[in-house]
Structure formats: structure tokens, C-alpha cells
Amino acid sequence: MKTITTTAGQPVSNHQDSLTIGKNGAILMQDYVLMEKLAHQNRERIPERTMHAKGSGAHGTLTITKDITKYTKADIFSEVGKETPMFLRFSTVAGERGAADAERDVRGFAMKFYTKQGNWDLVGNNTPIFFVADPYKFPDFAHTQKRDPKTNMRSPTAMWDFWSLTPESIHQITILFSDRGLPISYRHMHGFGSHTYSLINKDGKRVWVKFHFITKQGIKNMTNEEGNKIIANDRESSQKDLYNAIENEDYPKWDMKIQVMNESEADNHKDNPFDLTKVWSKKKYPLIDVGTFELNKNPNNYHNEVEQSTFSPSNIVPGIGLSPDRMLQARGFAYPDAHRYRVGTHHEMLPINKPLVEVNTYHKDGSMNFEDINKEVDISYEPNSFGGAKEDSSFAEPPLQVDGKIDRYDRSEGNDYFYQARDLFNLMSSYQKEQLYSNIAGAMDDVPQNIIDKQLALFEKVSSQYADGVRKALL
Secondary structure (H helix, E strand, O other), X not given: OOOOEOOOOOEOOOOOXXXXXXXXXXXXXXXXXXXXXXXXXXXXXXXXXXXXXXEEEEEXXXXXXXXXXXXXXXXXXXXXXXXXXXXXXXXXXXXXXXXXXXXXXXXXXXXEEEEEOEEEEEEEEOOOOOOOOOHHHHHXXXXXXXXXXXXXXXXXXXXXXXXXXXHHHHHHHHXXXXXXXXXXXXXXXXXXXXXXXXXXXXXXXXXXXXEEEEEOOOOOEOOHHHHHHXXXXXXXXXXXXXXXXXXXXXXXXXXXXXXXXXXXXXXXXXXXXXXXXXXXXXXOOOXXXXXXXXXXXXXXXXXXXXXXXXXXXXOOOOOEEOOOOHHHHHHHHHHHHHHHHHOOOOHHHOOOOOOOOOOOOOOOOOOOOOOOOOOOOOOOOOOOOOOOOOOOHHHOOOOOOOOOOOOOOOOOOOOOOOHHHHHHHHHOOHHHHHHHHHHHHHHOOOOOHHHHHHHHHHHHHHOHHHHHHHHHHHO
């Protein structure tokens, strides 16, 4: 039988009763076991994520089924049949950790691949686009999704006020309030890298790429009414569904596919190909098969593996790179910075985040620094004369040609924010359109009429049928 100990390993003789003065007397401060337990409990919760706070996760394996080495030298894609361990965290975007899984919201789709060249993180959503294209606007958008500072309640007015003044959000709004805005589970939705990334092959040639993950379980969605019934009885419906499916060996699977655009095509593309509010045409840039991944192992400890898991678009590997996508560039800073604050300076030393390969940096000290105490560390700077880790120019990316004057450019001039939302709207069946109208109208409760009118004017630019349908549903 094992004996309970303190965190320092001291055996505990009594784990049932506090140390008191007499049977009915006061507790003593010298009860260090009690103090340790209470102090630890006070610190058992790390700050929740500002966005994507409520999540579920699972381990799995990516298997490459098609050769794409003409596009990339990344080891993860080096041969057909190659298997790479991975961890995937699903989430809702706006709600807190206690939010219900069955709420209408964008779903996060964050993946960590443990490759032989280091960790590759692909941080996306279940939508191929987003509400804004410039990180300058992101903190303001985030505030509209959180609680009002005065009422401490979610504010439809703030939401629609921001959206009605931000035309670029119309495409994402149309997806969010369509039938796909409320998936029945994490297993029954697609995932997207959303951003534009780059792939670089062994000859140093770069192409731009978008990642798609197509669910093999099929798309299944709910109406608001169906979602509300689930919420009334179960706030962890997606967590339960994912956990039980894996426990029952009904392993969920997704196909990995990519779209590829070369640099000359990007230079002459109708839209900015790095605009996160727009998609690429699948007719012009068809999906290319890459592989399949399955989730086949539940976490042993939710806090350690899901809550402390950290993802960042800046975690790339040789053969995969970033792009001029403004949101991607900003997230490359903002995500790891949030993790340093929320989890700890050395959050990537935690087992769930630790790469399979040896890590050599000159970072010092800070919280969560639990490097092997038997490992001798006598060099904390570079360059040095003592054989420390050095740079390797063979991993440099090819140069990217840029030009133009530095300024804060107004991207709205001549930018059509509405045609892709129109294309999506025209693809919807009559039933799907009626759902869209109803869902939007329901989300506009108590929103001032002047804000509704501004939003209706944006719907009008997509389609008069769109605007009329919402207008009628509001009556």
C-alpha cells in the first residue's frame, strides 16, 4: 500500500483530521499538511484562455496517404505511409470554461503534430474564414464576444454594433448563423487551418497553401431548439460525445487536404490571397489529398493535457512557413505570449507541449522552468566559445520579394466583402435560408433598431432576399 506524502515526500500520518487545540479547539497554523492542501487548492486553476476557454482534446495519429514532396521538404510529409503522433484540442470561441458545448459559436480546431523536426502547430477553426482580417481589430472584436463590463452579461448590442460597422465580417456571420454554426458534435464538423501558410520544397521553391480537414463522420448540425434542449440537460455534450466515441473505439477520422497557389498566381489574384475573411475558389485551386488522421486516445488528465496544452502558429518546421496574412503574423506573437502569461514562461517544457526532438535555447529562468537538474548548464549566451548550440543557415527560407511604402492602408477601398457571402447564400436551400433568417433574428433580441438597420443594409449588399428574409423574421 502506498503512503500519502506532502509535496516534499514527507509521509502523512493522518489525512482525515486537522490539528487542533483539544477535540473542539481551534486549528493550529503549524498544521503544515492542511496549509499545503489549502494553498494548493487556491492555485489549482490557471487563468482560462481569453478566447477558446471551453475545450476538449484527444491524442491521435496522422498518416500520409499521398506524396506532396514536390511542394514541401517537411519531414512529416516525407513519405507515403509516414505516421506522426498528434494532439487536437476542440473548443468554443466566445464562452467561458463553464459555457455549454451546444451553444451557437465558432469551434476551434487546434492541432499539434510531434514531428522529427520539432512541433508543428496548426491553429484553426471549423470555418475557413474569420470575422476580421487585421489584428488591429481583434481585441475589439473579442470584447464584443465577452461579458459587458457593466451588466456582466453577454451583449447582442455590442456584437451587432461591431459587425454592422465591420463589413468584412459578413461572410463569417453568414456561416455562423447558418445550419453549420451549430454542429451536433466535434466529430461531425470540418476543420480548417483558415490562414494562408507557405510550403517550401527541397529546391527552395515556395507555394502558398490552405489546409482543410474533412470529417469522415459526415456533417451533422442542430437547430437552436435542438441545441437548447441539449443544454437544458447536458452542458458537456460535445465532451461526452468525443470521450465516449474514443472509449468505445469508434475513433473519429478526418482527411487532410490542401489548396495550393503559386507566387505568380497570388500576385494576380482577384482578392488579397492572404485575407482571412475570404476563401480560395475550389474550382481554380482544387483540394489535393494529403493524408488521414484519427483520434484514438483520451487524455489521462484533463488539466495536464487539455487545459495546459498550448498552440501557436509560430510553431512551424522546415518546409512549412508563414505568409503575409496579417492575422497569422499577429497570432504568431499573441498566442505564445498568452501562454507565457497563462501557463508559464516555459510552458513548452510541459509533457503535452514538449517536442520529441532535443531543444537547445539560451532562455533563462522564469516560471515553469523544470529542466533536468542533472543536466549541466554553464552557457546562457550566444555567440560563445564553449561549443554551445549555433545557427544553421541551411534552414533559412527563400527570400520573399516585397515592395511598397510603409503606411496604415485602408483596405476597404475597392474591396468586395459581399460576393463570397452571396455565393454561399445562393448555395443554400430554402430551408437553410429560413434557418439563417431565424437564427439571426433570434440573436438580435433587444438590439437597438438603428444598429439592426445598419446590419440589414449590409445584408442588402449581399442579397435583397437575404435582407428581406431577416427583416421578415424580425417582425
